[in-house]
Amino acid sequence: KAGVTQTPRYLIKTRGQQVTLSCSPISGHRSVSWYQQTPGQGLQFLFEYFSETQRNKGNFPGRFSGRQFSNSRSEMNVSTLELGDSALYLCASSLLMGQGGYNEQFFGPGTRLTVL
Amino acid sequence: AQKITQTQPGMFVQEKEAVTLDCTYDTSDPSYGLFWYKQPSSGEMIFLIYQGSYDQQNATEGRYSLNFQKARKSANLVISASQLGDSAMYFCAMRGGGSGGGADGLTFGKGTHLIIQP
Numbered sequence: 001k002a003g004v005t006q007t008p009r010y011l012i013k014t015r016g017q018q019v020t021l022s023c024s025p026i027s028g029h030r031s032v033s034w035y036q037q038t039p040g041q042g043l044q045f046l047f048e049y050f051s052e053t054q055r056n057k058g059n060f061p062g063r064f065s066g067r068q069f070s071n072s073r074s075e076m077n078v079s080t081l082e083l084g085d086s087a088l089y090l091c092a093s094s095l096l097m098g099q100g101g102y103n104e105q106f107f108g109p110g111t112r113l114t115v116l
Numbered sequence: 117a118q119k120i121t122q123t124q125p126g127m128f129v130q131e132k133e134a135v136t137l138d139c140t141y142d143t144s145d146p147s148y149g150l151f152w153y154k155q156p157s158s159g160e161m162i163f164l165i166y167q168g169s170y171d172q173q174n175a176t177e178g179r180y181s182l183n184f185q186k187a188r189k190s191a192n193l194v195i196s197a198s199q200l201g202d203s204a205m206y207f208c209a210m211r212g213g214g215s216g217g218g219a220d221g222l223t224f225g226k227g228t229h230l231i232i233q234p
Contacts, residue, residue: 033221043207045221056221088159092222105222107153107161 002027004093004108012114018079021111025072025093032074033105034066037088046089049074050096078113086115118143120208120225128231129198136183137193137206137228145169145212150191151222152182155205164206167191203232 005024013019025032034046045058049068066076072093078085089112092105119142129135141150152164167175167182175182183192195202209222 035221035224042226043209043222043224045223048221058221090159090161092161104151104163104166106163110159112159 004091004106006089006091006108006111008111009109010112010114012116013081014116015081015083017081018077019081019113020075020077021089021091021113023074023076023091023093023108025074025091026106029093029095029106030072031094031096032068032072033092033094034074034076035090035092036060037090037110038084038086043090046076081115083115086113088112118145118148118210118212118223120210120223122208122225122228124228125226126229126231128233131200131232131234132197135195135198135202135230137195137208137230139191139193139208139225141189141191141208141210143210143212148210148212150182150184151209151211152180152191152193153207153209153224154202155207155227157204161207165193198232200232200234203230205229 007022031050033048035043036046037043046060047054047066048056052068063079068074088110090110091108094105121140123138148169150167154162154164165175165177165180165182167184174184179196181194205227207227208225211222
């Protein structure tokens with residue numbers, strides 16, 4: 001069974017540009033979550049999608065957005081990039097949307113975004 | 117708001133020794149889950165072990181066990197017989213029921229960088 005895949009793996013952009021990252025969950029998984037990892041802030045929850053609907057959102061500005069398609073694949077978009085957006089962006093998939101308790105999330109390898 | 121605290125930024129341990137990685141948490145949710153993940157230098161997060169807030173017994177998964185002390189809000193990870201391949205970042209995380217009726221994402225601690233020495 002294929003794991004979570006993320007494309008691209010590495011990306012270099014300049015300030016002011018926008019970027020789109022892609023995540024394909026494990027087959028059969030309907031929930032996709034996105035996380036940002038930086039040395040300063042650590043791992044932070046961005047948002048979660050389930051059945052093409054955003055169900056939960058972390059404390060990030062509106063420049064960060066996402067969507068989920070009918071095949072559960074998800075994309076996240078960051079507009080007007082800032083230097084502080086440089087980070088490892090991790091995608092995680094799970095069978096069901098988390099409702100507290102056990103809901104194992106399988107992570108992809110991440111996309112490393114560098115903003116110059 | 118949920119919070120995870122990992123007080124050990126880094127640890128050096130001799131191969132084959134047991135390791136305890138500390139994790140304390142804070143939440144007002146009566147129902148929550150606690151997770152440990154391993155992140156090698158490649159960047160991928162690898163799920164290790166889970167403990168539910170209502171579980172009566174400590175979770176175990178092979179060489180990993182979770183020392184869950186609910187009253188102290190502590191969820192330490194114990195790795196028995198450490199191996200060189202255990203060298204990585206280790207993150208404690210939790211997920212609660214959410215104050216708005218929905219679920220929140222995982223809240224992570226800052227992590228512990230574990231280095232196993234031969």
